[in-house]
Amino acid sequence: MKNLHNVCIWKDTEECNDCFIKGKLICHFHRKYLFSFIGLFIIFVITAFIGVIMAGFGWFLLGWVGFWFIFFEFWEIRILCSHCPYYAEEGKTLHCIANYGSLKLWKYHPEPMKTSEKIQLMIGFIILVGYPLIFLILGGQFIFLIISIIEIFIFFSFLIIKRCGNCLNFSCPFNHVKKEVVDSFLKKNPVIRKAWEETGYKIKE
Ligand code: SF4
Numbered sequence: 001m002k003n004l005h006n007v008c009i010w011k012d013t014e015e016c017n018d019c020f021i022k023g024k025l026i027c028h029f030h031r032k033y034l035f036s037f038i039g040l041f042i043i044f045v046i047t048a049f050i051g052v053i054m055a056g057f058g059w060f061l062l063g064w065v066g067f068w069f070i071f072f073e074f075w076e077i078r079i080l081c082s083h084c085p086y087y088a089e090e091g092k093t094l095h096c097i098a099n100y101g102s103l104k105l106w107k108y109h110p111e112p113m114k115t116s117e118k119i120q121l122m123i124g125f126i127i128l129v130g131y132p133l134i135f136l137i138l139g140g141q142f143i144f145l146i147i148s149i150i151e152i153f154i155f156f157s158f159l160i161i162k163r164c165g166n167c168l169n170f171s172c173p174f175n176h177v178k179k180e181v182v183d184s185f186l187k188k189n190p191v192i193r194k195a196w197e198e199t200g201y202k203i204k205e
């Protein structure tokens with residue numbers, strides 16, 4: 001029952017030994033991926049918290065924290081994570097390299113993200129990082145504003161350069177895994193392959 005969708009990342013790792021993809025994708029959880037993701041985000045959060053409090057808008061941070069809860073537990077996890085092979089594991093919580101521990105309230109969606117979901121994701125990210133910046137501007141905390149913007153830039157640059165070229169969620173708008181690797185992964189995973197082909201995706205044989 002642990003692997004209802006028969007996704008290879010949740011099978012015995014012995015199967016990986018002769019896999020063309022081995023080393024090309026982040027197929028399995030490791031703490032180092034999670035800690036680097038959380039660490040870079042927390043640095044931005046700490047800067048933004050200090051700046052917004054100094055700006056005199058500290059109470060508004062509750063709205064930001066509330067948005068994290070909505071975004072990571074209900075919204076982002078539906079539009080992005082429910083399409084990810086990490087989400088295919090049976091169980092109530094997510095064990096992945098970024099949103100580790102989030103509740104899985106939605107069913108797994110092996111098909112690629114829709115355009116409307118990609119647009120929602122971009123809107124969600126803009127709110128996520130933009131919320132405290134508004135209060136830094138209103139409070140005249142321009143040093144904290146500049147540092148926060150640099151930290152956001154570093155966070156997303158790190159993700160795009162170091163993670164999105166190896167990430168299993170191929171339909172994410174930031175993902176840039178090569179097509180030959182995507183196709184190899186789909187060939188190994190018939191449930192995901194079928195869902196992708198039903199949306200018109202063509203695998204190069
Ligand atoms: S694609 Fe699947 S079989 Fe290949 S290395 Fe990753 S988890 Fe293992």
Ligand code: SF4
Nearest residue numbers: 081084096098099169
């Ligand atoms: S898309 Fe990213 S955050 Fe979501 S389950 Fe996959 S690896 Fe985790």
